[in-house]
Amino acid sequence: MKNILSDILLSAAKKAFDKQKLTSSDFPAFGIEEPKLSTHGDFSTNFAMVMASLQKMPPRKIAEIITGEIEIAGSIIDKIEIAGPGFINFFVSPCSWHSVLYKIYEKDENFGSSNIGKNIKVQVEFVSANPTGPLHVGHGRGAAVGDSMANILSFCGYDVQREYYINDSGRQINTLGRSVFLRYRELYEEKVGFPQDCYQGDYIRDIALKIKNEKQSDLLDVPEEKAVIFCARFAAADILAGIKNDLELFGVKFDNWYSEQFLFDSGKVNSAIEAFKNKNIIYEKDGAFWFKTSEYGDEKDRVTIRNNGLTTYFASDIAYHMDKFNRGFERIIDVWGADHHGYIQRICASIEASGRKKDQFHVILIQLVNLLRNGEPVAMSTRSGEFITLEDVVKEVGADAARFIFLTRHYESHLDFDLELAKKKSNENPVYYVQYVHARISSIIRKADELGIKEIKWDDKNISVLQEGEEIQILKILSAYPEVVRSSAELLEPHRITYYLMNLAASFHSYYNKHRILSDNPIITINRLFLVLAIKKVIKNGLKLLGVSAPEIM
RNA sequence: GCGCCUGUAGCUCAGCUGGAUAGAGCAACGGACUUCUAAUCCGUAGGUCACAGGUUCGAAUCCUGUCAGGCGCGCCA
Known part of the structure; x- marks a missing residue:
């Protein structure tokens, strides 16, 4: 619709220039939007205003010239008005909205998809939590955003891969091994000191017990260093399996799991650093090797290899990101916690x-999640190891509710996640509000089937019986869906889909309460059914992008 | 001290990259179930868009400064 109007405007402006009514044929970018007030038309453009300085004419005059060149007869336009400082407002004929229903019917689950991605290879890397402990709620938000972002990009024609980066090398893994080994020794000895810097959670004890079951006391007889390495590998593998399991419960599947250790073993870290050394981008100072990040806008240079010969986290990340591009990805999207900014x-x-x-x-960057219960903060302490995991949350409130709530905010703002609210089956809980639309419509369609309406067909001749204000309103919202999806992909903002769905849901519920779908007029009934069927498809379609199910019955 | 993010209704947040009279939900108050699912709807009330300047036809949105909160500033990960 906006494209049509844009073409109409441009050709009118060109005509005006040819007739020398305008002084410049240079037409700057302009906007077409849907005004908040219905008295301002269905669409409105600032075309005349953005041209004012170029044309050296007052905006209202330009608007008059352009609208004078637009032929209304035979077009979708009913009426054009010039308003305010120079807005051109279009009133579209109500019938021109109905065609969106056929488009939805025709495209079905692909309605709203596009090829703006041009099949470009994109990698979305998310969660990537260290395999030293279970996933917490913050990881859940990252998982929801990353997974949904991947869905949306894929829907918009990108060739998307989801990747999880496993930090399975370095000191923290060693600490994990030490922690488990100490707990293991505790199973045999009375007093073993357990330092503060070790992982405190009970899951460490569970892992130690698993090792005991498998190895009995064997580890007490080998050199401590070897025992710790064994514990580290065992624990990392065990925890990673748990993480995979949690993510699966949450409905998230990765295409690839990429190991940091592999970067070292395959020599990729080394060769990346060597390459930068040769280009003098990495230089030696005070026995360490520094990357000249300050030449690229960073505050200062950063160390890649310490003077003790060990690489930093940064070193493997350089190699990792180089490798992503070498694997053919043209765009890289990383989802991180905000503390890594x-x-x-x-x-x-x-x-x-x-x-x-x-x-x-x-x-x-994903901001923090505040976990609440009935408005009160839930005590969380990583140090003591007492915290509510993602698994706990998913088991308590369900994956649908958790995912939807994680996507109800822009990821840059803090999110309050109330466990009790997430379970409530009422208006306060946006998940059910949206899902309920799907269930309600499903129910209506079942009812229609019982009444003998076996097939809901497109009725080209009579579709224009949908003339109620609420109906036209819904048609407008449905028409906007492809654009919402696109902007969500372009701006990397999944929450736009969430807001769209809540808005569509509100329009439907309101309509439902005011008008009967299954009326006593068969023509109205069949066309209303076609309308709600379209709503149902779009709701399902949008929920799918968020990774949330669309139930038939609630 | 330096850098990044945030500041919008009592609360939680949107605001389509600069548009017309700033929007939802919750909470408050008043209504609607013999009718397709009340997990719903309708109505009322609620604002100095943190503050002060600037940019222009036009600012919650862009720029500068101030204030408040969060985070980051290691040869840690």
């Missing part, structure tokens, strides 16, 4: 230094 600059630096463009790399 200071890290963006240096990864950008390494990407630019390896000859890639800055805009091929995006970081989505």
Whole structure:
């Protein structure tokens, strides 16, 4: 609809220029939007206003010239008005909205999809929690955002891969091994000191017990160093299996699990660092090797290899991101916790230094989740190991509710997640509000079937009986769906889909309460059924992008 | 001290990258179930868009400064 109007405007402007009514044929970018007030028409453009300075004419005058060149007869336009400082308002004929229903029917689950991605290979990396403990609620938010983002991009024609990066090397894994080994020894000895910097959670004891079951006391007889390494590997594998399981319960599946250890074993870290050394981007100072990140906008240079010979986390991340591009991805999207924001600059630096463009790399920063119960904060302490895991949350409130709530906010703002509210089956809980639309419509369609309406067909001749204000309103909202999906993909903002669905749901519930779908007029009935069927399809379609189910019965 | 993010109704948040009279939900108050699912709907009330300047036809949105909150500033991960 907007494209049609845009073409009409441009050709009218061209005509006006040819007739020398306008002084410039240079038409800057303009906007077409849906005004908040219905008295301002169905669509409105600032065309005349943005042209004012170029044309050296007052906006209202330009608007008059352009609208004078538009032929209304035979078009979708009913009426054009010039208003305010120079807005051109279009009133579209009500009948022109109905065609969206056929489009939805025809495209079905692909309604709203596009090819703006042009099949470009994109990788979305998310969660990537260290395999040193179970996933918590914050990881859940990252998982919901990352997974939904991947769905949306894929729907918009990108070739998407979901990847989980496993930090399975380095000191923390060693700490994990030590922690487990100490708990293991506790199973045999009376007093074993357990330092503060070890992992405190009870899951460490569980893992120690598993090792005992498998190895009995064997580990007490081998050198401690070897025992710790065994415990580390065992524990990491065990925890990772748990993480995979949790994610599966949450409805998230990765295409690829990428190991940091593999980066070292395959020599990728080494060769990346060597390559940068040769280009003098990595230099030696005070016995350490520094990356010249400051030349790419970072505050200072960063160490890649410490003077004790050990690499930093940054070193493997340089190699990791190089490798992503080498695997053929043209766009890289990383989903991180907001506390890592200071890290963006240096990864950008390494990407630019390896000859890639800055805009091929995006970081989505996820803000904290405050876990509440009836409005009261739930005590969470990683140190003591007492915390509510993602698994706990999913088991308590369900994956649908959790995912939807994680996507009800822009990821840059803090999110209050109330466990009790997430379970409530009422208006306060947006998940059910949206799902209920799907269930209600399903129920209506079942009822219609019982009444003998076996097939809901497109009725080209009579579709225009849908003339109620609520009906036209819904048609407008349905028409906007493809655009919402597109902007959600372009801006990397899944919450736009969530808001759209809540809005569509509200319009439907309101309509449902005011008008009967199954009326005593068969023509109205069949066309209303066609309308609600379209709503049902779009609700299901949108929920799918969020990774939320669309139940037939509630 | 430096950098990044946030500041919108009592609460939680949207605001389509600068548009017309700033919107939802919750909470408050008043209504609607013999009718397709009340997990719903209708109505009322609620605002100095943190504050002060600036940019222009036009600012919640862009720029500068101030204030408040969060986070980050290691040869840690």
